[in-house]
Amino acid sequence: xxxxxxxxxxxxxxxxxxxxxxxxxxxxxxxxxxxxxxxxxxxxxxxxxxxxxxxxxxxxxxxxxxxxxxxxxxxxxxxxxxxxxxxxxxxxxxxxxxxxxxxxxxxxxxxxxxxxxxxxxxxxxxxxxxxxxxxxxxxxxxxxxxxxxxxxxxxxxxxxxxxxxxxxxxxxxxxxxxxxxxxxxxxxxxxxxxxxxxxxxxxxxxxxxxxxxxxxxxxxxxxxxxxxxxxxxxxxxxxxxxxxxxxxxxxxxxxxxxxxxxxxxxxxxxxxxxxx
Numbered sequence: 001x002x003x004x005x006x007x008x009x010x011x012x013x014x015x016x017x018x019x020x021x022x023x024x025x026x027x028x029x030x031x032x033x034x035x036x037x038x039x040x041x042x043x044x045x046x047x048x049x050x051x052x053x054x055x056x057x058x059x060x061x062x063x064x065x066x067x068x069x070x071x072x073x074x075x076x077x078x079x080x081x082x083x084x085x086x087x088x089x090x091x092x093x094x095x096x097x098x099x100x101x102x103x104x105x106x107x108x109x110x111x112x113x114x115x116x117x118x119x120x121x122x123x124x125x126x127x128x129x130x131x132x133x134x135x136x137x138x139x140x141x142x143x144x145x146x147x148x149x150x151x152x153x154x155x156x157x158x159x160x161x162x163x164x165x166x167x168x169x170x171x172x173x174x175x176x177x178x179x180x181x182x183x184x185x186x187x188x189x190x191x192x193x194x195x196x197x198x199x200x201x202x203x204x205x206x207x208x209x210x211x212x213x214x215x216x217x218x219x220x221x222x223x224x225x226x227x228x229x230x231x232x233x234x235x236x237x238x239x240x241x242x243x244x245x246x247x248x249x250x251x252x253x254x255x256x257x258x259x260x261x262x263x264x265x266x267x268x269x270x271x272x273x274x275x276x
Contacts, residue, residue: 168199
């Protein structure tokens with residue numbers, strides 16, 4: 001009995017040390033394009049004090065969330081910095097930005113912020129691999145749209161991108177999630193709705209131009225759109241990983257999905273590290 005209790009205490013202690021070895025910073029970053037401060041959470045791995053630079057995974061939150069959403073609702077993300085020896089950056093997406101540069105609202109310029117301003121700040125303040133080979137971007141729901149949208153459109157910045165339960169085609173939802181506040185009413189701004197959705201960015205891709213991983217639960221209301229995206233990528237002969245398994249549009253799914261994505265991106269980073 002005492003031996004079993006001792007083993008349990010050792011396990012709990014070792015798990016706690018492992019889980020909290022990573023350091024969590026809360027920072028504020030000025031955006032010149034939007035003329036305001038934007039908050040972010042940064043997780044650095046336990047070995048960050050070493051002299052080597054680290055790859056960076058950018059994780060985007062969903063609609064209605066903020067920069068604390070990942071660490072608060074999906075705590076499995078915290079130890080991933082240690083497990084995969086990467087820096088993890090979780091910026092604020094202003095509740096409903098969809099990570100776009102809005103053509104109708106100059107105060108919403110989150111594509112520019114994520115792909116340029118945030119990257120520049122992180123690379124200047126942290127020890128990072130400051131090239132596309134050391135950067136990946138993904139997110140959940142609205143952030144899944146952002147992960148693929150920004151990744152596809154900035155392949156010179158990111159070497160890998162992903163989506164978890166992503167809203168990869170916004171066109172079927174003209175009255176949902178405040179999208180019309182970013183693009184205008186769909187009836188009178190059809191071109192905006194066509195140009196600012198992930199599924200219409202595939203012309204930017206060539207085989208192996210960027211690593212892609214897409215994950216969506218089969219009971220998720222976004223699943224049909226994710227399946228369609230997968231089928232179009234197959235048709236275009238664009239290599240990618242597509243994961244579908246039972247699951248709904250809930251935090252329990254993302255708490256698990258982020259582990260698969262981190263492993264995928266870690267493998268991508270290792271390919272580059274092996275050449276360093």
